Amino acid sequence: MKNNFFLLSAFAFIFSFISCTKEDSLAATDNDPIVASASIDLVNELDIKTGSQISFEKLTAKQTGKSSATSCATITDIATSAFPKTYNVDFGTGCTINGITRKGKLKITFSNYITETGSTMTIERVDYYVNGNKVEGKIEYKNITSSPNTIQWTRTVIDGKFTDTKGDVYINTGTHTIKQTVGVSTPTLDDNTYEMIEGTHTVTKQNGAKITLTVSESLIKSYNCDYVSKGKLKVNSTLLNGTIDYGNGDCDNNATYTQNGIIFPFTM
Template sequence: MKNLKMYFFALVLVSFISCTKEDDKSTENVDSEMVGANMTADFTSELDFNSGIDIASNNSSYSSKTTNEASVVPACATVTVNNTTPGVFPKIFTVDFGTGCTQNGITRSGILTITLSGYVMTNGSTMTIERSNYYVNLRKIEGTVVYTNETTNVAIPQWTRTLTNGKITLPNGAVFTHSGTRTVKQTAGVSTLLLGDNIYEVISGTHTVNRPNGSTLTSTIVEPLIKKYACNYISQGKLNLQGTVLDGVLDYGNNNCDNLATYYHNPNGQTYNVNL
């Protein structure tokens, strides 16, 4: 009888430990900072890509397309280039936002270095974006982003976006490292002479964010992320988020131009509003 009681106790204990492990993701608090860091990684990459597209257009390095609309690079930023001869590459642009430069509610400081190996819209050309003491809305953004043009159909330009050595430091001192690859295509505005009607879709790829304490998060495209040139933010699309604590879907909404998203946590069905 004694052995039977001990066996029963051991069985209950094992069952309890097993259930506890399975319930970890549903009982722990959702790591909203990790979700926000993941959003920041995509947001800043596309924001800086817009800056590169803008600069290329204004310096005869895009194609024959020109723009008469407000630049996404603020007038308070200083833009310089290593050579101004049309058709001569590489072109290295330095965008200096100084100690603080604000446009459309986004404040940037520091320096972006954007290197074009050829015309942005030409297959095989690359746009390399490097950050130096660069901040976006008080978040320090580090890392190198390379957009490689892989267009096979001129009506649907496409790039592979590769981010390496990414690092985000929040105002409270929290640090995240990140890296990943996405595929981006242009789905509107290709045939017009304006940039303002351009729409880009991030259609596939994964991205991983890490905390120094070892927790991780991997995001995968579920529905294409919609990024309008005329909007600072990703306005639509869904990501599947899987990590140490997180297990759910990040939904960017119904194509409104705002900085809001909703996270749906699968284990317990709770929803959380997230903003940049």
């Protein structure tokens, strides 16, 4: 995920280019919620990966040294003899990994092992910033597995609030369903593959501009790849109605946005 923040500048380029085409109505559209949505999704995935790594290292006693997700953070165990178990992840005044700088804290609480049906992992942001953007609210990651061969979770954003470096504020909500398709039976995270099979994310700017992104084809991401490698999101707003396509499965930073038959390639 180290270069996903380049998606911000990519979108800025894409939509400034669109506004110069004959689609004149697009020029009047506030595109900032799309840029904010890309950042919000990146942070959500980043924080869930951190929580998953802590669960793997702290709760299953399979620690092999600090992971890249927590290598420059201080992890404090709020000691309890039974679940729920809580860990504070403190990035201090600045912790940079793969070009992404985080500061502040994550408070991560496990109701049980996250591989157990019905268990939840709750991630709370405490004075938390990612690349200068303030991120507030919670993520609830709940295990909804009904078959031991297909582990599934829901990811719900609660009271999401994103304040960018310009001071613009975005309220965000959404719930997605995620299933693990590869690596279920192995004792490591590195071979895991996940699919976001359904869900919708809504981002509303302080001026009322809103955009909704809905999974139209499952998004596929491997644990050991920084990028979503396949899948599509449907983009909807008053004037922007297109599709983000992440490709055909290659682990790269290439994607496209398509609207009215016009394809705009970009890199994340």
